[in-house]
Amino acid sequence: MTSRISQLADAAPAVLPSLLLCDFGNLEAEVKRLQQAGVAALHLDVMDGVFVPNFTYGMTIIAALRKLTDITLDVHLMMVNPEKYIEDFAAAGSDIITVHAEATDDAAACMQQIRNAGAAPGIAVNPDTPVSKIETALPHAELALVMSVNAGFGGQSFIELTLDKLDHIRSLPGGENVILEMDGGINSSTISKCTARGCQLCVAGSAVFKTDFGTDYRSAIDALMQEVGS
Numbered sequence: 001m002t003s004r005i006s007q008l009a010d011a012a013p014a015v016l017p018s019l020l021l022c023d024f025g026n027l028e029a030e031v032k033r034l035q036q037a038g039v040a041a042l043h044l045d046v047m048d049g050v051f052v053p054n055f056t057y058g059m060t061i062i063a064a065l066r067k068l069t070d071i072t073l074d075v076h077l078m079m080v081n082p083e084k085y086i087e088d089f090a091a092a093g094s095d096i097i098t099v100h101a102e103a104t105d106d107a108a109a110c111m112q113q114i115r116n117a118g119a120a121p122g123i124a125v126n127p128d129t130p131v132s133k134i135e136t137a138l139p140h141a142e143l144a145l146v147m148s149v150n151a152g153f154g155g156q157s158f159i160e161l162t163l164d165k166l167d168h169i170r171s172l173p174g175g176e177n178v179i180l181e182m183d184g185g186i187n188s189s190t191i192s193k194c195t196a197r198g199c200q201l202c203v204a205g206s207a208v209f210k211t212d213f214g215t216d217y218r219s220a221i222d223a224l225m226q227e228v229g230s
């Protein structure tokens with residue numbers, strides 16, 4: 001395990017802000033606020049308009065963030081043919097690169113490619129995809145990302161059935177060591193369901209950026225952490 005990712009394991013359970021809903025016109029100020037809130041990593045959603053119907057940003061934004069901060073960058077690639085761009089995302093400063101099992105024919109090879117590029121490899125699985133689809137990648141992965149909404153948009157409702165995947169992953173070869181992350185629909189009503197089942201990293205977009213706390217992200221994150229007793 002790389003030191004960056006073992007630091008994340010030590011920080012667990014932790015809320016990772018998904019910047020999808022942040023103010024991109026004021027990226028520097030947003031990063032500063034998140035840094036002051038003490039976040040362990042920034043979750044960055046890369047969407048290509050093909051793998052998912054939404055389109056966000058690519059390595060330019062990752063590189064810009066890398067210049068602004070030393071915080072761990074957790075890059076979630078929602079794109080087809082991720083193997084084409086892994087080196088570029090690593091060179092841009094990604095610490096963790098997660099690809100979707102549905103987006104590649106050889107997820108295990110992708111994990112190795114990410115590691116060779118100098119980042120920590122993660123494997124993601126959409127709600128409708130069985131865990132069996134990530135079995136070959138798991139022994140080569142450092143993180144498993146269980147999507148609790150269908151990848152593509154912030155602000156969707158948490159899909160409870162996806163919680164079962166956490167135990168399933170842990171029971172598989174390689175699954176005992178990965179960091180477990182969930183992403184989508186995590187808020188004050190759902191976060192404790194995730195952590196109670198062993199989720200270590202809880203990604204939150206709306207519950208950090210679209211709350212009554214406004215830009216007081218520390219309070220928004222504290223409110224989530226209170227639900228998990230931390």
Ligand code: DX5
Pocket residue numbers: 018020021043045076149150151152153154155156183184185186203204205206207
């Ligand atoms: C969805 C993204 C998530 C999303 C989470 O495809 O991967 O990271 O931004 O947003 P909320 O917390 O609003 O569901």
Ligand code: ZN
Pocket residue numbers: 018043044045076183203
């Ligand atoms: Zn994400």
